[in-house]
Structure formats: C-alpha cells, structure tokens
Amino acid sequence: MQALKVAFDNIPDEVVVKLAKNAELVMSAGTGGRGVGMMARLEQLFATQKEELIGAINKLEAGQQRLEADQQQLKASVQRLQAGQQQMAAQVAASSHNAYARICNSRAGATEPLQPLVREKPPSQASDPAVGSRPPDGDFPATRDDVLDLTRDAFKMLAAFYGQEFGNSNATLAVCRRSFGDFIGVTGL
Numbered sequence: 001m002q003a004l005k006v007a008f009d010n011i012p013d014e015v016v017v018k019l020a021k022n023a024e025l026v027m028s029a030g031t032g033g034r035g036v037g038m039m040a041r042l043e044q045l046f047a048t049q050k051e052e053l054i055g056a057i058n059k060l061e062a063g064q065q066r067l068e069a070d071q072q073q074l075k076a077s078v079q080r081l082q083a084g085q086q087q088m089a090a091q092v093a094a095s096s097h098n099a100y101a102r103i104c105n106s107r108a109g110a111t112e113p114l115q116p117l118v119r120e121k122p123p124s125q126a127s128d129p130a131v132g133s134r135p136p137d138g139d140f141p142a143t144r145d146d147v148l149d150l151t152r153d154a155f156k157m158l159a160a161f162y163g164q165e166f167g168n169s170n171a172t173l174a175v176c177r178r179s180f181g182d183f184i185g186v187t188g189l
C-alpha cells in the first residue's frame with residue numbers, strides 16, 4: 001500500500017492532466033437517459049487510466065532500481081578513492097620522513113647514529129611490510145661504519161624490506177654498499 005501511495009505521489013503531470021480532462025468529459029456529458037452507456041464509458045476510461053498508471057508505476061520502480069544500483073556503484077567508487085587517498089597520504093608521509101632522514105644521514109660522521117628510513121613502496125604481496133614501516137630493530141645499520149660491515153644476506157634482507165634492489169644478484173659487496181649508501185643518503189662508501 002505504501003508503494004502505491006509513493007507511486008501516486010509521483011504520477012507524471014501529463015497523466016494527471018489526462019485524468020482531469022476525462023473527468024471533465026464525464027461530468028459534461030450528463031446522464032440524460034444514457035446512464036448505461038456512461039457506465040461503460042467510465043469503466044473503459046478507468047481501465048485505460050489504470051493501465052497508464054500501472055505503466056507509470058512500473059517506470060518509476062525501474063528508475064528507482066537504476067538509481068539504487070548507481071548509488072551502490074558511486075559508494076564503491078568513493079570507497080576506492082578514499083582508500084587510494086589514504087595510501088597516497090601514507091606514501092607522502094613516508095617520503096617526507098625519508099627525505100629528512102637522508103639529510104641527517106648525509107651529515108652523520110663515521111660513528112654518529114644514522115636515521116632509519118621507512119618503507120615508501122606499497123606492499124606488492126601480503127607478507128610485505130606496510131608503507132611507513134620501520135625495519136626491525138638491529139637490521140638497519142646504526143652508524144656509517146656499520147654500513148661497511150653489512151653482509152650480502154643483510155643487503156638482501158634490507159632490499160626485501162624496502163622493496164628496493166641494492167645492486168643486482170651478481171654485484172660485489174662494494175657495489176651493494178654504494179647503492180645502499182645512496183639510498184639512505186650516505187655517500188663515499
């Protein structure tokens with residue numbers, strides 16, 4: 001019943017105008033001995049108007065369903081945009097942190113502490129750390145001299161953590177050190 005009330009509230013203007021004209025015709029025709037013919041005509045008018053109303057209701061319901069589907073698509077799009085915006089904000093924050101850490105690292109002496117960088121790249125698989133994650137304690141070299149002591153396995157672990165290669169698989173330790181040093185802002189290794 002509520003659906004019919006909503007449908008009747010939304011009847012197109014042209015249908016209402018047609019109903020008014022038909023009612024006017026019926027009223028002006030009078031009865032003058034033609035009561036039976038008038039009843040048949042009224043029944044026909046009613047049937048026609050009922051058919052038109054049902055058609056209008058069906059169109060409204062179809063339109064409502066399309067609107068609801070469009071609304072769901074819009075909500076999904078907004079959620080994707082918000083997720084992308086959050087990811088981008090995390091990447092910008094990580095990049096800003098790393099820019100500052102690289103500047104600090106470039107000024108650090110041989111035995112002065114280095115600032116660990118955070119991961120900037122989005123995870124490519126479920127086991128990858130999130131953007132903004134710091135390497136586990138002890139994995140990032142504490143000083144410039146500690147960079148010189150890193151092993152091939154340590155470079156592999158750091159490369160996996162940051163999603164960044166420090167020389168190819170055949171690179172010497174010296175190449176890995178230089179590449180890692182460039183990455184963290186330390187030169188001259």
